[in-house]
Amino acid sequence: MQKLSLQQKLLQKLSPQQIQVIKLLELPTLQLEQRIKKELEENPILELEKSSSDQVDEEYDNELKSNNDVDNEEFSVDDYLNDEDLPSYRYQANNYSSDDKTQDMPLTEGASFHEILMEQLGLIDLTEDELVLAENIVGNIDEDGYLRRDLESIMDDLLFMQNIQTDEEKLNVVLKKIQTLDPAGVGASDLRECLLLQLKRKSDHDLVIETATELIELHFDEFSKKHYEKLIKKMDIDDDLLRQAIQEILRLNPKPGSSYSNTIGRSSQVIIPDFILELTDGELVLNLNQRNIPELRVNSTYSNILKDYKNSGGKSNSHQKDTALFVKQKLDSAKWFIDAVRQRQQTLLLVMNAIIHYQKEYFIDGDETKLKPMILKDISDRTGLDISTISRVSNSKYIQTHFGTFQVKYFFSEAMHKEDGEEVSTREIKQILKECIEGEDKRKPLTDQKLSDFLKQKNYNIARRTIAKYREQMGYPVARLRKEI
Structure with missing residues (x-):
């Protein structure tokens, strides 16, 4: 049985203006x-x-136009030379402010990594058939310089796409010739082969080179796992020779193609800070980076069109009415956008000032150990803004300080408790952990359990698995892979 009923609901909906403010709030300066x-x-x-x-230039242009209208004559060169009453600003270029920097844009030009390899093919002894095979092999070499596809797959490509029938033996002969090209190590299938190709170009009668070659060729697994004691026993060598061989290997290029790869056309990330924090006479001064953000205003010409339409009392044709309606919509949109940009600036300053006040001790000298535990709710409570707004401000925003440029979300960290109940930031713990790892004896690196025991001595009660998580976040490998001789 169907029924009709009335129901009241309280819903929260965002207006178009609020949505516009939220979207602008998420955007970084660029x-x-x-x-x-x-x-x-x-x-x-x-x-x-x-x-x-700009206003001075416009006044000057208007003055010139009025003079032209009055005189209605052409000026000669003598007129300009003899005119001593011209004000000084007419001879000055006012197109740039004092803050603008003049930089020459460098023009780069060069060949790509594959083009360099193709050029070298003409310098080695290849038949016409081998040249076709070589060009296909070079085309399969990646930007790092490796040939990661097997020869059988390349052989199939040649047959199906170019109707060229060959065998794996011929491809291998051509590949060996390609591996003699520069840079050394190009055309290798893996890291081990790449290092061997580079070592073979060095002196054959050097004991260090011979030891390094033996390390890679016969004991690569033990070398990669840093089982140095096993290597010394197996190879019957001393610590000093092993150390020299390892140093020689570390000088090799694991990605030979990277040094030749062309960077033209590749976009690099440019960090433009949204905030600029300066320390002046012991006081922190925060400013928004508004250098490339222009000031906006409403064009008065269109506003006058709308005023004329209103003054006419609506007595106009349909075309004028449509024009007035279009102007009104664009005028409202312009005002909303200007207000949204202004509100964005106010919100950014409010949130960043709250963060700086909360972490004032840290921003004075940049000491990471002075970073307090801080979450989004802490700043939300101080500013009265929603947590989602704080999140939008902190994401993709950067601040330039007197000790470096940082992402705003870098200053947020979780809290942990020491044994005496004091609350500390995880950032502080990571800094202590970093100092322990960098100051350890590399012959006997500290395990995660030893690091945990060391922090417990400093009243930081942290489990071994937490130490492992922090170590991985900071990019440090396990103790075995940090070992050196």
Whole structure:
């Protein structure tokens, strides 16, 4: 049986303006600059706030136009030379502010790694058939310089795609010739072969080179696992010779193609700080990085169109009405966008100031051990903003300080308790752990259990598995792989 009923619900919905503010809040400075440029292109109502230099140039242009209208004549060179009443600003370029830096843009040009290999093919002894095979093999070499595909797969490609029938033996002969090209080690199938190819180009009568070659060729597994005692017994050598051989291996290039790889066309990440923190007379001063963020305003011409339409009392044709409606929509959109940018700036400053006040001791000198445990809720309670807003501000934002540039979320860390009940940051524990690992005896590196015992002596009650997690987060391998002789 169907029924009709009335029901009241309280729902929270975001307005378009609030959604716009949230989206702008997530953007770092570089993306915000691009977003503003896009909005300027799409909305004719928006325009850039003119600087004082632009206003001087505009006044000068208007003055020239008025003079041209009055005189209605062409100026000669003598007129400019003899005119001593021209103000000094007419001879100055006001296109740049004092903060702008003039940098020459370097132009780079070069061949790619594969093009360099192709050029070298003409310098080695190859028949026409071998040259075709060599070009296909080179085409399968990756950017690191390795041939990770097996010869059988390349042989199949040649048959099905180019109708060239060959065998694995011929491909192997051509591959050996390719492995004589520069850089040394190119065309290897794995790291072991790559290192051997490089060692074979060195002196054959050098004891250190011979020992290094034997290490890689016959004892690569023990070498990679750093079982140095076993190697000394198996190879019947002393510590000093093994140390020299290992140093020789460490000088080799594990990725020979990387030194030749062309970087043209590759985009590199450029970090532009959103905040700039300066220490002035012992006081921390925070500013937003607004250098590339232009000031926006509403174009007065379009505002006047709307005013004229209102003053007419709506007595206009349909075309004027459509124009007024379009202007109103764009005007509202422009005002919302300007307010959203302004609100973004206020929110960023509010949150970052709260973080700096919370971690003031750390920001004074940059000592990591002074970082307090801090989570999103701590800043949320101080600012009165939602946790999600704090998260949006901290993600993808950077701050430039007098001791380096950091991501804002770097300053957030979990809390752990010492045996005396004191609350400490995990960042502080990682710093102590880092000092222990870097100061250890590399002949006998500290295991995770020994590191845990050492921290317990300092009243940090941390389990071995937690030590292992922190060690991996900092990029340190296990004790066995940190061993040196």
